Every structure is written in structure tokens, then in C-alpha cells.
Amino acid sequence: MTKNTDKTxxxxxxxxxxxxxxxxxxxxxxxxxxxxxxxxSVNAVTYISQSYSTTDKLSLGSLVSQVNNTSDxxxxxxxxxxxxxxxxxISESNSLLVLSNGNKNQVQVATTGTLQVLVSDIxxxxxxxxxxxxxxxxxxxxKATTNTRVIGIAQGDLTSANSKSETYTDDKNVKxxxxxxxxxxxxxxxxxxxxxxxxxxxxxxxxxxxxxAGKPVxxxxxxxxxxxxxxTLIVVVSIIFAMINSSIISVGRNPMSQSAIYxxxxxxxxxxxxxxxxxxxxxxxxxxxx
Numbered sequence: 001m002t003k004n005t006d007k008t009x010x011x012x013x014x015x016x017x018x019x020x021x022x023x024x025x026x027x028x029x030x031x032x033x034x035x036x037x038x039x040x041s042v043n044a045v046t047y048i049s050q051s052y053s054t055t056d057k058l059s060l061g062s063l064v065s066q067v068n069n070t071s072d073x074x075x076x077x078x079x080x081x082x083x084x085x086x087x088x089x090i091s092e093s094n095s096l097l098v099l100s101n102g103n104k105n106q107v108q109v110a111t112t113g114t115l116q117v118l119v120s121d122i123x124x125x126x127x128x129x130x131x132x133x134x135x136x137x138x139x140x141x142x143k144a145t146t147n148t149r150v151i152g153i154a155q156g157d158l159t160s161a162n163s164k165s166e167t168y169t170d171d172k173n174v175k176x177x178x179x180x181x182x183x184x185x186x187x188x189x190x191x192x193x194x195x196x197x198x199x200x201x202x203x204x205x206x207x208x209x210x211x212x213a214g215k216p217v218x219x220x221x222x223x224x225x226x227x228x229x230x231x232t233l234i235v236v237v238s239i240i241f242a243m244i245n246s247s248i249i250s251v252g253r254n255p256m257s258q259s260a261i262y263x264x265x266x267x268x269x270x271x272x273x274x275x276x277x278x279x280x281x282x283x284x285x286x287x288x289x290x
Contacts, residue, residue, distance in 0.1 A: 049090055049108040058107050061118040061182050062089045062139030063151055074109060076138035077151075085134060085149045085189050087111035110187065117141055117151065117185040119158055120166075120178045126158035131192045132185055137168050140180060144192045152187040213287040221290040225283040232279030236272050243268045 052074040058064065063077035065084035077085055087109040119126050122135050123142040131150045135142035144150050163181025170176060199206070201222050209217040209225070247261050 048112070049092075049110045051106040052086075052109050053105055054107050055105065056138070058089045058139060059118065060089055060091055061116050063087075063117065063134055063141050064089060064107070064109055064139070065134070074107065077134040077141075078138045079134055079136050082134040082149050085151055087189070088115045088117055088151065088185075088187055089139075090115060111189065112187055114155060114184050114186050116182045117187070118180065119143075119154070119183055119185075120180045121158060121163075122176070122178050126154055126183055128154055128156055130154040133192065136170060137178075137180075141185075145194065147193050148191070149189065150192040151189055152185045155184040155186055158183050209287055212284065215288075217287055221286050224290065225286045228279055228282050228286065232275060235275055239268060239272055239275070 052064070052066075052072055054064070054074050056076045058076060064074040064086055065077040065081040066086045067073040067075050068084065074086060075081065088111075089107050090110045092108045117132065118139060119132060119141040120135055120137060121142070122137070123145055126132070126143055130153070131144040132141040132152055132154055133144040133148050133150045141151060158179060158181050160179070162183065163179040165177055166180045167175055167177050199219055201209075201219055205222065205226075206217070209222050213221075243265060247265060250261050
């Protein structure tokens with residue numbers, strides 16, 4: 001009887017031990033899931049940021065550029081300091097890790113993550129996938145359409161629902177009405193290279209035309225300039241050929257007429273130079289004015 005009682009007691013203790021172990025496993029698994037969910041939530045709304053000194057009044061979501069010759073000072077980003085783009089101003093409460101420099105007038109700047117960024121439609125509508133760069137309005141971004149430094153890629157659209165109309169005056173004292181709002185941007189400062197537009201103009205000729213005009217030139221002015229150049233070249237070559245041919249014939253008929261031939265060559269050379277000058281001026285005017 002004693003042996004049976006001992007066995008029963010042993011089985012009861014083992015059952016209790018396994019029950020406790022099972023209960024503890026459930027608690028540990030639940031806590032792990034809660035911790036994972038909390039960590040995921042934290043990562044979704046918090047970022048690592050660093051404090052920088054500034055003399056500007058910067059709103060949350062503003063683009064900032066690093067001040068030249070400093071390591072801990074920023075200013076509102078615009079078209080003039082776009083090459084120093086650094087990051088986005090965020091709230092200190094949204095920062096998981098804050099690195100402070102101990103100075104006054106600090107702002108928290110995040111350089112990575114998906115952040116709410118102030119943007120405008122100055123340079124075209126902001127849509128998902130658009131590259132965002134600094135605009136003429138301090139601290140506000142815009143769509144990048146040329147080779148420039150960018151803050152990141154828009155993850156949403158700028159619509160009437162998440163923006164409002166504002167007026168700004170450009171450097172020529174012309175007023176413009178634009179939409180300004182916030183869109184999520186995947187922040188990753190880099191350099192944006194615009195893909196060249198498809199055109200029938202070879203890249204080498206396009207580059208020469210842009211260099212001459214000092215600005216991007218469309219296809220039509222280049223085609224007109226090419227026509228002027230070809231016509232000018234045909235006229236000049238025809239005159240030079242006629243001049244050489246006439247000189248050879250004249251010398252063959254009358255060797256004593258060299259002085260007259262030289263005089264004719266000088267006059268025709270002046271005419272050729274004048275035609276070339278007119279052609280080049282016409283090409284320049286077409287590239288810069290048309």
C-alpha cells in the first residue's frame with residue numbers, strides 16, 4: 001500500500017511540475033510577442049536624431065542644410081545651400097536616441113527613416129516616387145527635375161486634403177501661389193541625376209548647344225541652328241572653291257596677273273569671314289532666344 005501511495009504522489013508532483021512549466025512557457029511567449037509588437041511600434045514612430053545649433057525658426061518637417069565650415073550648426077535648406085542638405089527636423093519626443101551637443105537653440109535632425117516632410121508643388125506635383133530637393137522657400141522641399149542633391153523619395157502624394165495654398169515672392173519679385181503640406185518621405189540624402197529626355201539630337205550636339213546658350217535648349221532651336229550652319233557651310237565652301245578655281249585659271253592664262261589675283265583672294269576671304277560671322281551670330285540668337 002505504501003508503494004502505491006508513493007507512486008501516486010510522484011505522478012501528482014510530476015503533473016504539477018509540467019503544468020507549471022507549461023504555464024510559464026505561455027507567459028514567456030506572450031511577453032515576447034508583446035515586446036516584439038512594442039518594438040515594432042517604437043521603430044515605426046521613433047528615430048535616431050542628433051541636435052544641431054541654429055539661428056533659424058524651423059518647423060517640424062523642415063529640410064535643413066549644414067552651415068559651411070561647421071560640424072554642429074544647421075540652417076533652413078533652400079536653393080542656395082542645397083549642396084549641404086543634411087536631414088529633417090523632428091520632435092525630440094519622437095527620437096529613440098538623442099545625441100545632444102549641449103548648446104542653446106537646438107533642433108533635432110534625423111537623417112534616415114520615413115519622415116513627414118514639408119513640401120510644395122513649386123516645381124510640379126508631388127507624387128509617390130518623386131525625388132525631393134530643397135526649394136526657393138526656406139525649409140520646404142519640392143520635386144527634383146534637374147541634377148541636384150535630394151533629401152529622399154516621396155512615399156505619398158501632395159493633395160488638397162493634406163496641403164494649403166500659400167503665396168511666396170521669388171528673387172525677381174514675382175508672386176506665386178503654391179500648395180504646401182507634409183508627405184511621408186523615405187529620407188536618404190543622395191545626388192539625383194535626371195535621365196536625359198529622348199530626342200533625335202545626339203548627346204554631343206545637345207551638350208554643345210546647352211554650353212553655347214548657357215541653358216538647356218529644346219530640339220527646335222537646335223534643328224534651326226543646324227540648318228543655318230549647313231547653309232553657311234555650303235556657301236562658304238562654294239566661294240572658296242570658286243576662288244581657288246578662278247585663281248588657277250587666271251594664273252594659267254596670264255602669269256603676270258598675280259597681284260590682281262591676290263587682291264581678289266583677300267576680298268573673297270573677307271566675304272567668307274563676314275558670312276561665317278553672320279551665320280554664327282544667327283545660330284547664337286536662335287539658341288538663346290527661340
